[in-house]
Amino acid sequence: MTQTPTVGVLADHQIRAMLDAAQIAATAPVADGQIQPASLDLRLGDQAFRVRASFLAGRDRTVADRLAQFQMHEIDLTNGAVLEKGCVYVVPLIESLALPAGMTAAASAKSSIGRLDLLTRVITDRGIEFDRVPEGYVGPLYVEICPRSFSVVAQTGQMLNQIIFRNGKTIMDDDALRALHAKTPIVDGDAVISDGLGFSVDLRPDGTDLVGYRAKPHTGVIDLGKLGHYDPAEYWEEVRTDKGWIILDPGAFYILVSREAIAIPPMAAAEMAPYIAMVGEFRVHYAGFFDPGFGYAEAGGSGSRGVLEVRCHEAPFVLEHGQIVGRLVYEHMAAMPDALYGREIKSNYQGQGLKLSKHFG
Structure with missing residues (x-):
């Protein structure tokens, strides 16, 4: 080529x-x-x-x-x-x-x-x-x-x-991202755009007090080749609250979900990036790429939540509903893909909400 x-x-x-x-x-x-x-x-x-x-x-x-x-x-x-x-x-x-x-x-x-x-x-x-x-x-x-x-x-x-x-240089600046949102909404509601699309944590979900999961400290082995195989209760504690906030424990690992439903149009890709250190002593995300079509209505997404992989560091930290915890950096595609995430290919997380990995039944 x-x-x-x-x-x-x-x-x-x-x-x-x-x-x-x-x-x-x-x-x-x-x-x-x-x-x-x-x-x-x-x-x-x-x-x-x-x-x-x-x-x-x-x-x-x-x-x-x-x-x-x-x-x-x-x-x-x-x-x-x-x-x-x-x-x-x-x-x-x-x-x-x-x-x-x-x-x-x-x-x-x-x-x-x-x-x-x-x-x-x-x-x-x-x-x-x-x-x-x-x-x-x-x-x-x-x-x-x-x-x-x-x-x-x-x-x-x-x-x-x-x-x-x-x-070349692929990242959309804020003006380009605002123009993309005006043409094809990339988030439900108002877009918080500053060096990418800011997203926040959902700790007041509709109809439930289940807001996330916390990894148990002493568990069995997980075979990466076994899908839908493991009982979540053996590996995860449910995190529930009706207060709109939780306290993150140092060293613990949590699965939470974004308040916003996010969409990646066909001529865009995105990477999840940490927000800024001043918002709290924790890290959000380990997996970072979003393919074109993620959450995109025409690819069967109709907006998909971003699952947040969160680890707290030195001190316990109060995390509140709606707190900005990360950002999506959008990038230009060099060409239209032949297939979109969730439409032409099998995609496990299209239209997702709070969801553990595909290894759990």
């Missing part, structure tokens, strides 16, 4: 062209459903390396160099293996890249993985940031995996992360 001159996030057919041009290479054929409207799912390779600590390669080193320093032991993933809570692993991915000039890439955990409090971050040779692939990068991809709340069973070929490809 010759480099597309259009600025924006690459669409599904452009990702296929990158595969045809060997700008994306893989040691196994592309799997069904691996290409999403504006992203590519990345697959685990055959081995996981238990390491002493999380690391970045640094400008002058490869990931293999760092593994030689910090590797503790090697685990075979071909038949599945347990990755233990609180441990750090590095797994070579099946996919590798040879990006053309002007193109960068960014990775994120897939939605179901973030909802399991499974910290997964892509790293590269000579990399100085997690989940960011610099312009023109040629080389392998690795994922660092750190289970935070639950030990998991992982296996070769499973897709924990996704990657998008950016040609």
Whole structure:
């Protein structure tokens, strides 16, 4: 593929062209459903390396160099293996890249993985940031995996992360985002636009006092290949309130939901970003990408809530209904996707509200 001159996030057919041009290479054929409207799912390779600590390669080193320093032991993933809570692993991915000039890439955990409090971050040779692939990068991809709340069973070929490809400067400024909202509403009600679309937490849901879930501290293993299998009550405590606020406990992991119903029109993609540190001592989100069509009415969405993966830090914190907790940064697409999230492809979270990962029945 010759480099597309259009600025924006690459669409599904452009990702296929990158595969045809060997700008994306893989040691196994592309799997069904691996290409999403504006992203590519990345697959685990055959081995996981238990390491002493999380690391970045640094400008002058490869990931293999760092593994030689910090590797503790090697685990075979071909038949599945347990990755233990609180441990750090590095797994070579099946996919590798040879990006053309002007193109960068960014990775994120897939939605179901973030909802399991499974910290997964892509790293590269000579990399100085997690989940960011610099312009023109040629080389392998690795994922660092750190289970935070639950030990998991992982296996070769499973897709924990996704990657998008950016040609040029793709982010919409506030004026462009306001124009998009005026043409195709991106949120129900008033849009709070400042360096992206602000969204808030829903702690007064209609008809119920169930506002979220909190991960239990001592649970069994979750097999990432088993969908609709686990009883939520064995892994999660329900969080209920009729007061419009909750207190977040330090170190605890919560699943909450946005008050706003969000839509991503076909010629846009979005990434969830933290708001500002001054709003409170907590982090919102581990999984960050929203494909074109998410929550979009013509793709069967009619507005979908954003599920919030929340971890409180040093001090207990009072979180109140309607408090702004994050923002969506919208980006221009380089082309119209062949398929939209929730319409032409199977999408687990179209039209969602408060919802645990697809591993729970």
